[in-house]
Amino acid sequence: MWTLIVCSIVKLVVQVKLLPTPQQAAALEATLDAVNRAANLVAALAFQRRCFRNFDLRRHAYDQVKAEFGLAAQAAQHVIKKVCDAYRTLHANLAGGNLGRPGSPRRVKAEAKPVSFRPLAAQPYDDRCLSWQHEARTVSIWTTGGRLKGVAFTGSEEHLALLAAHRRGESDLVCRDGMWFLHATIEVPDVPAAAPEGFLGVDLGIADIATTSDGVRRSGKGLNAVRHRHRALRRRLQAKATKSAKRLLKRRRRKEARFAADTNHVIAKQIVTEAERTGRGIALEDLQGIRERVRLRKPQRVTLHGWSFHQLGGFIDYKAARAGVAVIYVDPSYTSQQCSQCGHVDRRNRPDQATFSCTSCGFAEHADVNAARNIASRGETGWAVSHAA
Numbered sequence: 096m097w098t099l100i101v102c103s104i105v106k107l108v109v110q111v112k113l114l115p116t117p118q119q120a121a122a123l124e125a126t127l128d129a130v131n132r133a134a135n136l137v138a139a140l141a142f143q144r145r146c147f148r149n150f151d152l153r154r155h156a157y158d159q160v161k162a163e164f165g166l167a168a169q170a171a172q173h174v175i176k177k178v179c180d181a182y183r184t185l186h187a188n189l190a191g192g193n194l195g196r197p198g199s200p201r202r203v204k205a206e207a208k209p210v211s212f213r214p215l216a217a218q219p220y221d222d223r224c225l226s227w228q229h230e231a232r233t234v235s236i237w238t239t240g241g242r243l244k245g246v247a248f249t250g251s252e253e254h255l256a257l258l259a260a261h262r263r264g265e266s267d268l269v270c271r272d273g274m275w276f277l278h279a280t281i282e283v284p285d286v287p288a289a290a291p292e293g294f295l296g297v298d299l300g301i302a303d304i305a306t307t308s309d310g311v312r313r314s315g316k317g318l319n320a321v322r323h324r325h326r327a328l329r330r331r332l333q334a335k336a337t338k339s340a341k342r343l344l345k346r347r348r349r350k351e352a353r354f355a356a357d358t359n360h361v362i363a364k365q366i367v368t369e370a371e372r373t374g375r376g377i378a379l380e381d382l383q384g385i386r387e388r389v390r391l392r393k394p395q396r397v398t399l400h401g402w403s404f405h406q407l408g409g410f411i412d413y414k415a416a417r418a419g420v421a422v423i424y425v426d427p428s429y430t431s432q433q434c435s436q437c438g439h440v441d442r443r444n445r446p447d448q449a450t451f452s453c454t455s456c457g458f459a460e461h462a463d464v465n466a467a468r469n470i471a472s473r474g475e476t477g478w479a480v481s482h483a484a
């Protein structure tokens with residue numbers, strides 16, 4: 096068994112919505128257009144010269160993009176860095192085999208041309224080209240047409256408070272569906288976790304998204320129904336393939352992702368609140384293990400991959416860190432086949448998806464609850480082992 100304890104700084108991204116006047120919006124749009132044309136030029140240069148390192152690329156491209164596109168020094172540097180990052184991602188994907196084997200059509204296509212950026216692709220801003228006036232709820236932001244002052248922004252009270260207290264580093268300027276946003280990074284120091292009195296085990300699944308060792312099950316029924324509805328609509332729209340259908344499709348996809356994120360937030364919050372209230376830590380299965388462990392028929396697999404376990408785990412992780420609740424990750428093997436009473440492991444302990452019934456001691460329980468109890472006790476053992484010294 097192995098364990099991993101959470102780190103001590105929590106990084107989050109907070110989104111605020113900008114409320115630019117029509118003139119301000121036009122200046123922002125012209126700016127994104129310019130930086131992305133510049134990025135495409137740098138990407139082509141990098142591709143031509145097979146030069147993908149920030150430092151080298153700056154030598155080749157910096158003066159040209161500054162002069163040709165009217166960019167400020169920082170903006171030019173961000174453009175070059177953005178291109179390097181895009182190539183690094185591409186190369187990692189190629190190395191990881193995510194675009195197929197060498198020689199496969201998809202891979203050949205990806206390797207044959209420079210990376211490219213949409214006219215309104217997001218652009219990073221640092222503190223020299225973007226400043227925040229939290230009291231007035233405005234930002235001052237560099238554009239190709241000069242510095243825009245007093246651009247209003249809005250967001251949830253919780254986010255605005257976090258932003259004012261903990262914002263650090265870069266923010267991305269993002270345009271989506273004709274709306275403008277800033278994605279700002281914040282760093283929240285976590286409360287040192289108190290020594291937990293026992294662990295709340297959490298089993299992540301499909302029929303039930305999250306089941307705790309206390310026996311609380313969060314059903315995925317409503318969610319899965321929404322997903323199926325969306326998928327049916329998606330298929331109809333895809334068949335149409337018109338421009339407006341494509342646009343609608345894109346909007347639906349975002350709506351679905353937002354819905355999933357909202358649900359994950361709610362579930363994560365309930366779990367963390369319960370652990371905090373009872374002085375326990377939280378034990379989760381190793382997230383990497385989940386996809387490997389679950390082998391399913393195809394229709395279900397779509398749901399699983401669409402559903403973001405990773406996101407739910409991440410939400411639990413940072414909410415727990417902020418509340419000073421310890422989180423421990425445990426080895427996920429056989430949590431569903433092991434008896435949480437006597438420890439007996441047998442595939443036949445699971446006569447069907449929902450039932451656990453021990454062939455050795457006769458203990459019976461809902462299968463997910465039994466698994467969550469195993470996760471909880473592995474968390475306890477793991478904590479004891481890692482804190483023995």
Ligand SMILES: [Zn+2]
Pocket residue numbers: 434435436437438439453454455456457458
């Ligand atoms: Zn048993």
